[in-house]
Amino acid sequence: MELTRLPILKPALKSRYPQLAVFIVMLAGYIFAILAGFIGTPVGSRNFSIVFVWIAWWAILILVAVPFFGRGWCAVCPIPLPGEWLQRGAVLNPPDKKPKWLNLRWPKFLRNIWLQNISFLLLALFSSVLLTTPNITAIILAAMLFAAIGLSMVFERRSFCRYLCPVGGFIGLYSQTAPIELRIKEKQVCVVCDGKPCYNGSQTGYGCPWDVFPGGLRKNTYCGLCMECIRTCPHDNIAINLRPFSADLAKPSARIDEAFKAFIMLASAMIYAGVLLGPWGALKDAAYNVGTSAWLIYAIIFLAIIFAVLPGFFALGILKTKSALPLKQRFASFATALIPLGLMFWVAFSLSFVLTNASYILASLSDPLGLGWNLFGTASTAWKPMLTSILAPAQTLALVGGLIWSARTAQKAANEIKSSSIPVITFCFIVTLVMLWLLL
Amino acid sequence: MHSRFFLLILIIAGLVVAFVPLSFRPIAPQERTFRIGARQFAYSPSELKVNPGDKVTIQLVSTDVVHGLYIDGYDISIEADPGQTAALNFFADKPGSFRFRCNVTCGAMHPFMIGKLTVGSNQWLYRSIGLSIIAAISLFFIRSTRPSDRQLPITIY
Amino acid sequence: MKRLELLSRILITLAIVGAVGTPLYFWSRTPLIHARIAENGGWTPDVIRANVGEPLHLKLTSDDVVHGFAVGQMDMQSVDVLPGKVTDLTLIFDKPGIYTFYCTRWCGLNHWRMRGTIEVGGSSSDTQPASAPLYVTLKINIDAPHNAPTIPVQKPSALRGQSFSTQLPITNSTNYYRANSPYQVFDELSNTSLTETExxxxxxxxxxxxxxxxxxxxxxxxxxxxxxACHGENGAGDGVFADDLTALGATLQRSMTGDNKMTMQTPADFTDPKRMMGASPALLQGKILRGGMGTGMPMWGSIFTEEQIWDLIAYLYSFQFEYQK
Structure with a gap:
């Protein structure tokens, strides 16, 4: 179903002012979060930076934005904006013919998501500190903003978003499951289109900031939903479609970087569930005391689970399956099946964390810096977990649903590459049981 | 027709696993007392097991800063200063597994200072395992009966 | 397009300046007193100035765990200082001097080091000369051992003792009680016909x-x-920090040479009859007032009122004696 046919949505996307208005609010909020992290109270649960980034934003991202809107967050994310405005030398004006800065092409050997895998893991290893310490969160937020600005000066388009952003990596992976997509309507129109303004830019808008030619879009992963091509397409050939969930996964990926992204996310959700929500104090100590030998062991185990244990069992499982494809390709294709499961692992994990701590949002809204304000009269809202009685059934639903979803994906992938899905379904079954045990 | 019948059976089995009340033979209620040490950021012991109907007393002993103990589901809590043991009395009348957590901000990792109270059996774990098994069975079943279902080449270019 | 471009640039600049400027402005105008555990700096600032008779407004917040605030030797209800929240407090001092404020909720082994001072300036009409505490006038060496040579076989009972109280060769008075240890009473009664237990x-x-x-x-x-927290809820010297103190003492001992007796010790055991029967209230007052000078026992002189110390001492003996309810 084409959403861009809706009479309100089309003009709202074609005009750049609604998005710009959202951008300005987002950017102000982002900068406020950085400032709050530095000058506000060091108590995380009372500081805007922690509460709004790791509770409010995270809840919206993983429970709503990613499952239902894919890269919907990227459409309003403020991080690339200052860099992009500087890169273009304009907020609204059409781009100059001559680039203002270096405008280099991104190096070929880095045209994959390994840097995003690494940046996510770097944050993940320090996550216990990052999640709880306002000034560390502020440093990371500021670093992302300045990294995006710096890369915009050196490289063309949104290199930060496409190749470095630790969040963008997994949003891209899981956006394949979303029921929203941006695609062209008629292929033939693009084939004969002169100048390809959607990629190269025109008077009405900028060339794709994500370095994607919309005519070649087959999956959501690298389309940032920035809406520029809707503005630049002279033939009105771009559509936002409502589609069945996980339509992109029908054609399994063959890329090993994306396969490992799936493992990184699946394993991280499991490790977090055990370390952060489990009853084992020693694990929490090890994860929090960065730099100690206990943390070093934790980090090694963390990486080993992600890169050796889970992929190892997975590879062993599919080793003996009959297929014409080499193991590496089978591995990459079948890893596609882990994407819905990984998303649902994150949903189940986040449900617990978010429902428990959501009451901090109200308090922090009224007193974002911990200075004793009471802007909306909610500053003294007491901490109280929400909906604890439906948490376990909701997590069960998410995880068992994820298992079914992944198993179906595995069957499709097996069909696609003419192989058996049984080892992959067994793998999904076992990790689901482990996750159930960790969370319930 | 045949396959729909099996599917129906699986769905019913799933509903039964998810909602049937688990009633074990009643165990005579006991009085139980746990002495729990609380430090930044862990309880010890951090896993408690009681039977439904037990009268439970939790003595909370803080060993560094002020800590609390809040039990999910039961919605009750206590707060203990070092040197002042606090006691929480309750009837374990809700079966299942519940997290208990610190409800007095006690430092950075405070939101993750968590323990686990199991009253009777961790029923949602068993239910969810049952559901997972039914799900796995139904998937193999669908696969073997409707092999033509998986052709979905609806990619728009 | 030109005008819209300019307008959006202005809007963006305003948004950024607003997002930075507004909180910075209010932040710089909110002087907070921060509480942190002693290891991380205690109170900041730890010196507050005030004037006699003028209300002193304080905004207190904690940067880590639950703390409390009270001013020593004043009849005031302590207030909680909670992490990330602000507690407003107004104090009025009617006498000049240097007051000690301190943390009232245990926040670790070094909780008692969390102290600061309020310097209250101005002149006052009544200046009472401070009288020396009893242990000083009695010239008690509070660092010497004062153990009782013999101890009761069973827990002494006030109820039983009351029946013999008419035939005593000693005059019961507050001064007598404060200056003598239970053992001294026991010793003075040795000429009477009473048994040891009596x-x-x-x-x-x-x-x-x-x-x-x-x-x-x-x-x-x-x-x-x-x-x-140190002496134990039942007075046995086995509080939750007792082990930490012992460990700390061991490290200090290793770094010091010689047999300095005044290093970290295990907290005094008030259930030990040898210690308590040999100690007079005046001796205990001295120990509480002055603290243990490096033993880990804090100095309470600037915190408790004299009344509070006598109440505390009376309670300490209840670990030894059976009182009538």
């Missing part, structure tokens, strides 16, 4: 007759809040 019972009776139920209750409350 002599201890008399001491128990004397001790109870010099306190009240309210004093004992107040002492118990003070003990729970301030002492139990």
């Amino acid at each position: 002599r201890w019972d008399v001491a128990a009776y004397l001790w109870q007759s010099n306190t009240t139920a309210e004093s004992l209750a107040n002492g118990q409350r003070l003990y729970a809040q301030n002492c139990a």
Whole structure:
């Protein structure tokens, strides 16, 4: 179903002012979060930076934005904006013919998501500190903003978003499951289109900031939903479609970087569930005391689970399956099946964390810096977990649903590459049981 | 027709696993007392097991800063200063597994200072395992009966 | 397009300046007193200035765990200082001087180091010369051992002791009670016909007759809040920090040469009859007032009022004596 046919949505996307208005609010909020992290109270649960980034934003991202809107967050994310405005030398004006800065092409050997895998893991290893310490969160937020600005000066388009952003990596992976997509309507129109303004830019808008030619879009992963091509397409050939969930996964990926992204996310959700929500104090100590030998062991185990244990069992499982494809390709294709499961692992994990701590949002809204304000009269809202009685059934639903979803994906992938899905379904079954045990 | 019948059976089995009340033979209620040490950021012991109907007393002993103990589901809590043991009395009348957590901000990792109270059996774990098994069975079943279902080449270019 | 471009640039600049400027402005105008555990700096600032008769407004916040605030030797209700929240407090001082403010909720082994001062300036009409505490006038060496040579066989009972109290060769008075240890009473009664057990019972009776139920209750409350974390909830010297103190003492001993007796010790055991029967209230007052000078026992002189210390001492003896309810 084409959403861009809706009479309100089309003009709202074609005009750049609604998005710009959202951008300005987002950017102000982002900068406020950085400032709050530095000058506000060091108590995380009372500081805007922690509460709004790791509770409010995270809840919206993983429970709503990613499952239902894919890269919907990227459409309003403020991080690339200052860099992009500087890169273009304009907020609204059409781009100059001559680039203002270096405008280099991104190096070929880095045209994959390994840097995003690494940046996510770097944050993940320090996550216990990052999640709880306002000034560390502020440093990371500021670093992302300045990294995006710096890369915009050196490289063309949104290199930060496409190749470095630790969040963008997994949003891209899981956006394949979303029921929203941006695609062209008629292929033939693009084939004969002169100048390809959607990629190269025109008077009405900028060339794709994500370095994607919309005519070649087959999956959501690298389309940032920035809406520029809707503005630049002279033939009105771009559509936002409502589609069945996980339509992109029908054609399994063959890329090993994306396969490992799936493992990184699946394993991280499991490790977090055990370390952060489990009853084992020693694990929490090890994860929090960065730099100690206990943390070093934790980090090694963390990486080993992600890169050796889970992929190892997975590879062993599919080793003996009959297929014409080499193991590496089978591995990459079948890893596609882990994407819905990984998303649902994150949903189940986040449900617990978010429902428990959501009451901090109200308090922090009224007193974002911990200075004793009471802007909306909610500053003294007491901490109280929400909906604890439906948490376990909701997590069960998410995880068992994820298992079914992944198993179906595995069957499709097996069909696609003419192989058996049984080892992959067994793998999904076992990790689901482990996750159930960790969370319930 | 045949396959729909099996599917129906699986769905019913799933509903039964998810909602049937688990009633074990009643165990005579006991009085139980746990002495729990609380430090930044862990309880010890951090896993408690009681039977439904037990009268439970939790003595909370803080060993560094002020800590609390809040039990999910039961919605009750206590707060203990070092040197002042606090006691929480309750009837374990809700079966299942519940997290208990610190409800007095006690430092950075405070939101993750968590323990686990199991009253009777961790029923949602068993239910969810049952559901997972039914799900796995139904998937193999669908696969073997409707092999033509998986052709979905609806990619728009 | 030109005008819209300009307008959006202005809007963006305003948004950024607003997002940075507004919170910075209010932040710089909110002087907070931050509480952190002593290891991380205690109170910041730890010196506050005020004037006699003028209200002193304080905004207190904690940067880590639950703390509390109270001013020593003042009749005030302590307030909680909670992490990330601001507690507003107004104080009025009617006498100039240097006051000690301190943390009232245990926040670790070094909780008692969390102290600061309020310097209250101005002139005052009544200046009372401070009188020396009893242990000084009695010239008690509070660092010397004062153990009782013999101890009771059973817990002395005030109820039993009351029946012998008519035929005593000693005059019961507050001064007598404060200056003598139970053992001294026991010793003074050695010429009488009373048995040893009866002599201890008399001491128990004397001790109870010099306190009240309210004093004992107040002492118990003070003990729970301030002492139990080291000395134990039952007075046995086995509080939750006792092990930490021992460990700390061991490290200090290793770094020091010679047999300095005044290094970290295990907290005093008030259930030990040798210690308590040999200690007079004046001696205990000295120990509480001055602290243990490096033993880990804090100095309470600037915190407790004299009344509070006597209440506390009365409670300490209840670990030894059986009082009538």
